[in-house]
Amino acid sequence: MDAVMNAAPLWVVILVKSAVLLLVVVTTFAYAMLFERKILAWMQLRPGPNRVGPWGLLQPAADAAKLILKEDLTPKTADPLIYRLAPFISLLTAFSVYAIIPFGASADGSAWAIGNVNAGILFVMAIASLGIYGISLGGWASGSKFPLLGSVRSTAQMISYELSMSLSFVGVLILAGTTSLDGIVNAQQRWWFLLPQFVGFVIYVITAVAETNRTPFDLVEAETELVGGFHTEYSGLRFGLFFIAEYVNMLTVACIATLLFLGGWNAPFGLGMVPGIVWFIAKVACFMFFYIWLRGTLPRFRYDRLMAFGWKVLLPIATLNLIATAVWVAYWGK
């Protein structure tokens, strides 16, 4: 395998890696959706999808077939080009983060990732910020009121929560002394950053839920007041693309939480005999479960409280956490 990898030109290797990763991510998305529906159903004393295949395991395929066969509508008042483009912006940004996310490391310490960027976490933040464009442009270009309201909300929400999120990252960066994702994971070999950066972790979890527009921060698509929010007018495959983007973003956020706070592929309690990739997947799965758990438990925030919470509670706490970490590292660290 290594011989083949070394012989092939770099672009072929990257292309193959990307194709494999794309398949893995899309499959994970499909089953993350089924997982969510099952968990939610169990929390509500329902059996969940169980008609298609054993335990409903083929449900994602049925959903995909349904979405593909639905009519793809473009409203008369919509801006046709941007309206059609928006789902792809969402999807593209959601997927491109995976270009640099490492999932494990070989024995020689090289990370399993398509590309190893030394400013990894900055790249992730940059791409995640671009993801807003898909939602806000999609809502605006629909040419109707509910999507517009949804997209205005999303812009405000994602920008205000991104601030606290970035600040919670910085605490980790100070401790790790690097911005490359595998460097951060390697810095956690003794202690996960969950312990010294517990406040940062809590802030990250809250802002991550807000960033991906999930309950209790799903004001962007608040069904009770905005019909479907930014994707009210979307149907068929284009709606499906937004849907995929949302779940892939959830996965991304779970991966980032694993890499930054939960020790990445480092095994806890010296359980080194289990391969790192298994730990990575297990941690991501736990985080995804927590996400779904929140959705099954908490009601939606009121909009003004969401904003007040973001600016008046999260941002000051994140700033204090950052200052405390910086002071600690400067005086007692290393």
Add this chain to the structure above:
Amino acid sequence: MMRKRLYNIGAILQGLGITFKFMFRRQPTVPYPSVMKQHAPRFHGLHELRRYADGKERCIGCELCSSACPANAITVIGAENAPEDRRSPGERYAARYEIDELRCIFCGLCEEACPTDAIVLTPRFEMSDYRRGSFIYSKDRLLVPPEAGVGTPPDERPNGIPADLGRVAEVKSTVDIAAGYSATNRGEVLKTHRRGLAG
């Protein structure tokens, strides 16, 4: 202010605990076509017209069911029995007997009104169809076929539970219902019914 906020965090954790606990609770869902829930012993379902032991129809075409029906769902047109081909032991029989099951409210007043216990509500309830017209049941579907036996008139049932279910036994998935009916004590049947709900 701060204390109130902390209290809110406690409430969130409590909520998370409740949803987590519920995830492992038994679901009350009955996967219906594959598993049947047991009905109450005197469930009012689809009607049937019964026969006497000699194969004659019980119905004498008196139209009492039709006048008792609060939903005007029953149409009976009686006719005089011909001496050489007697359909019922009485003077008259029902030449036409039609029930519009879409109008029927399954109250069982027809059963109460019937002087010969001819019309009886069975526990059958799966009668969905694609056309409205097919919900008008006439004698060809209401009358118990001679080979299916006579059934037991309601007043002769132990505790009001039909000992013989007539055509009901033919329906594919009513096995559980039949099992429920075979119990003689009504309270016992209701108990199994509740357990069926939990499973």
